Structures are given as structure tokens and as C-alpha cells.
Amino acid sequence: ENVLTQSPGSLSLSPGERAALSCRTNQSTSIAYFAWYQQKPGQPPRLLIYGTSTRATGVPDRFRGSGSGKDFTLTISRLEPEDFAVYYCQPHAGAAFGQGTKVEIK
């Protein structure tokens, strides 16, 4: 079973700052299906990045996904107020999710 570890568990930053979220797997993972999701309170998760680095429809270019093998990263270049949320990684649609990274306003 592919076990995912996201770090940090939470991140306290100010608008305009850069956020770097890590997701590590215990098995080498195909870059073709690796995805990131954003979730705000009371809403279902929203697909942010798929195929490791492709932004989903309507996702601004300040979001960037990268990685390969067992290490994947989601970078938000300049945090906007609407970016404060919880972010989850998933190696493919039928797999376990990471436990999430909460990006909070400092």
C-alpha cells in the first residue's frame, strides 16, 4: 500500500508569501496521475493539479506542481487570501490521500 506523508502539517504565512508543500510516498509513483486537491471548510475537495504538474481548469498560475519518484511538491508563489485552505495529495484516483497540509493566515 502506498503511504503518503505530507509536510508540514500546517503552515502559517502572510498573503504575498510563498508556500511550499511536500508529499512523500513510500513507493515510487507515476507522475502521470499524481494529483493535488484544495479544500475549504464546508466544501468538497477541488482538483488543483493533475499529472504532477498540470493545473486544472481555472487554477491560477501561481500554483505549481512538481516532483517525481517518491517526492512531490506543491508551490504557491504568492499567497492570495483565497488560497488559505487545506491541501491534499493523492498518487492516483484509486489510492489513499495524504493527511493534508493546512495553510493558515499568519
Place this chain on the structure above:
Amino acid sequence: QVQLQQSGPGLVKPSQTLSLTCVISGDSVSSNSATWNWIRQSPSRGLEWLGRTYYRSKWDTEYAVSVNSRIVVNPDTTRNQFSLQLKSVTPEDTAVYYCARATVKKGYGLDVWGQGTTVIVSS
């Protein structure tokens, strides 16, 4: 525009079967380029993928190991929907349940989600 509309009871007694339905609009449950998924979320277990159904010249299903002995996901082509049945529920099955589509066009990312159904397991 693809939409998923969930329905089902919000309260289920322990040992009974949890049943939810997800109605699809704007796509087909028989699509060769999509899979139809159930996911749940609780404070203790986080986001948990439960199972999926899909059609690739024949119907197939896949389930998470954690619920494999208790879960059934079925397509319904006449109503263009799919369903979740989770048997012998316990309070640990209390969660928000979501249906979601994964499509090959989005690298099989879960790109469309239902609104979520809060299910409480309690007598």
C-alpha cells in the same frame, strides 16, 4: 457542465446498511474515459477513497482494502447514476461521503465532486 447530485439518508443504525446514490448529469456512467468514485472524510480517518466503478468494454469495480468485505458500488445505466452500499456499519463509519468523477482527460484526477452527504451511524 458535469454535475453530481448525491442523495441518501443522513442517519443509519449500527449493523445496518448505508446506501447512497449519485446522479450524473452532463456525462455518462458508461463512459469509457471516466471512473465513478466514492470517497469519505472524517476527522479521525481524513480523506479516504472507498471504491469505484467503470466501464471498459465490460463493467468493473475496485474497492479499498479497508472496506473490501462490506462495500458494493453499482452502476445504473437506466438512470445514469451509481450507488454505494456499505454493510454492517459502526460508529466509525460516521463521515461525510462524496461521490466523484475521475476522467482520463484530467489524468484521472477527481475533477467533479458531489455536494457531500453527512452520514451519522447511531442508534
